[in-house]
Amino acid sequence: MVTGVAGLIGSHLARALLERGHEVVGVDDFSLGREANVEDIRAHPAFHFHRANVIDPRAMEQAAVGATTIIHLAALKIPRYDGYLKTLEVNAKGTEAVLECARREKARVVFASTDDVYGKNPDSSFGEESALVLGDSKVNRWAGAVSKIYGEHLCFAYAESHRVPVSIVRYSGIYGPTYQLSNLSGPQDIFIYAALTDQPMPIHGDGTQTRPFAHVTDAVEATLRVLEAPYAEGEVVNVGAADHLSIVNLAYLVWRLAGARSRPRLRFVSYTDFSRGYEDPRHRRVDTTKADCLLGHRPAMDLMRGMQLQVEWFRQRLDRIRQANVGFSLEDQG
Ligand SMILES: NC(=O)c1ccc[n+]([C@@H]2O[C@H](COP(=O)([O-])OP(=O)(O)OC[C@H]3O[C@@H](n4cnc5c(N)ncnc54)[C@H](O)[C@@H]3O)[C@@H](O)[C@H]2O)c1
The missing domain is CATH 3.40.50.720 (NAD(P)-binding Rossmann-like Domain)
Incomplete structure (x- = not known):
């Protein structure tokens, strides 16, 4: 189950x-x-x-x-x-x-x-x-x-x-590929959607926080x-991954992979603008040695390739939606 x-x-x-x-x-x-x-x-x-x-x-x-x-x-x-x-x-x-x-x-x-x-x-x-x-x-x-x-x-x-x-x-x-897009989605999906629809990518805080x-x-x-x-x-x-990036570098990566022609458009959002007393851990680096030793598992997909696949998946999905001539926005989770 x-x-x-x-x-x-x-x-x-x-x-x-x-x-x-x-x-x-x-x-x-x-x-x-x-x-x-x-x-x-x-x-x-x-x-x-x-x-x-x-x-x-x-x-x-x-x-x-x-x-x-x-x-x-x-x-x-x-x-x-x-x-x-x-x-x-x-x-x-x-x-x-x-x-x-x-x-x-x-x-x-x-x-x-x-x-x-x-x-x-x-x-x-x-x-x-x-x-x-x-x-x-x-x-x-x-x-x-x-x-x-x-x-x-x-x-x-x-x-x-x-x-x-x-x-x-x-x-x-x-x-990875999923038909869910909302303000609770991971930063990569929000950035990809913004880059492919030519909108600024919203960055919480100063974007120097790192994530796996x-x-x-x-x-x-x-x-x-x-x-x-x-x-x-x-x-x-x-x-998790051995790959870690700052949020702002993730935004740059996504912008490039999306093939945008302009300079990256970043919109910095203060934590106080969306939540009362939100706390965002600065750095998060996860040691996955145990998964390697106990399970013999090492992540096979590197970050560049994975993000490239994610951008392509979004692009195809957006193309299908555009061909069907229906609206698509961050609130549209379908
Ligand atoms: N994706 C990540 O990076 C990540 C990181 C840390 C932990 N996790 C954990 O892994 C699990 C899966 O994560 P995910 O990314 O697939 O999340 P997700 O939100 O995509 O999937 C969670 C699913 O649970 C369902 N759900 C929520 N409440 C429910 C309820 N009351 N009854 C029945 N179904 C309900 C949702 O509809 C959704 O389909 C979660 O427990 C999450 O906390 C995920």
């Missing part, structure tokens, strides 16, 4: 699992994900889709019947703009519902956590044992990390009390290895 199957990682993972001959039950409520992401696999005989909310224990109980492994990806993102309470609710109760299903079905759980749990840790690179350093509780944005840390603990508590086998994957900076970037094909490959490796049970593994 894959929760959050209509999202970025979920849709690519479900496709890969079906290709490997697995039967896949997908769960999503389309709150962030899109039907278009799973359109190509909806008719697959081994794919069974449940439109359900992960915090609904009865719907989850029905969907999980017979599940041997549950990959729990369904979650709401960092509440940058709104959705403070909902993030806590969905991420905490959803994980609890999933773990209850796993206990009942004697299934294994792979829980999708995030590099955001390292928060304000000032270290130059984060290994899985690094301290999780969060900010003030009055700053909403930490609710995402708090809910994921709670989820990690709940997994280990179910492992201890109910013998549910669990693995934690801390994803960082995953991007990893292509979804690598995230899927690492997740499959976690699923297939018995020794990944009880482990926390960082899954």
Whole structure:
């Protein structure tokens, strides 16, 4: 069972699992994900889709019947703009519902956590044992990390009390083809859309903050290895890229790859303009040595190639939309 199957990682993972001959039950409520992401696999005989909310224990109980492994990806993102309470609710109760299903079905759980749990840790690179350093509780944005840390603990508590086998994957900076575009999308998608439609690229703060970037094909490959490796049970593994860039350099890269003819158009947005008391970690460098050693996984897609593919994917999508003569804007998530 894959929760959050209509999202970025979920849709690519479900496709890969079906290709490997697995039967896949997908769960999503389309709150962030899109039907278009799973359109190509909806008719697959081994794919069974449940439109359900992960915090609904009865719907989850029905969907999980017979599940041997549950990959729990369904979650709401960092509440940058709104959705403070909902993030806590969905991420905490959803994980609890999933773990209850796993206990009942004697299934294994792979829980999708995030590099955001390292928060304000000032270290130059984060290994899985690094301290999780969060900010003030009055700053909403930490609710995402708090809910994921709670989820990690709940997994280990179910492992201890109910013998549910669990693995934690801390994803960082995953991007790839997905029919979701909103102000919650990753910076690469927002920049690509801006560059291809000749608009300024919005940069939060001064843009010198650095982030890791990893292509979804690598995230899927690492997740499959976690699923297939018995020794990944009880482990926390960082899954992300060895590639890091400052946000402003990412904007330059995207602008060039998009083939823009003018100088890069950057629009700097102050944090106070979009959120009260937002805190953005300055540098985020994730150490993926454990994934390499434990799983034998090294990201195969380098940043330049991955971004080039992403720009091409967006360009084709925009061309199709333009040919169909329908409007397209950042608010249009289709
Ligand atoms: N993409 C990344 O860079 C990244 C980084 C860190 C962590 N993660 C984690 O990995 C997981 C997947 O990330 P993603 O990038 O694919 O996100 P995504 O937003 O594309 O997918 C999440 C999916 O969960 C679904 N969902 C949300 N609430 C739900 C609910 N109550 N019931 C049912 N479905 C619900 C959404 O509709 C969406 O399809 C998430 O848990 C996320 O926190 C991702």
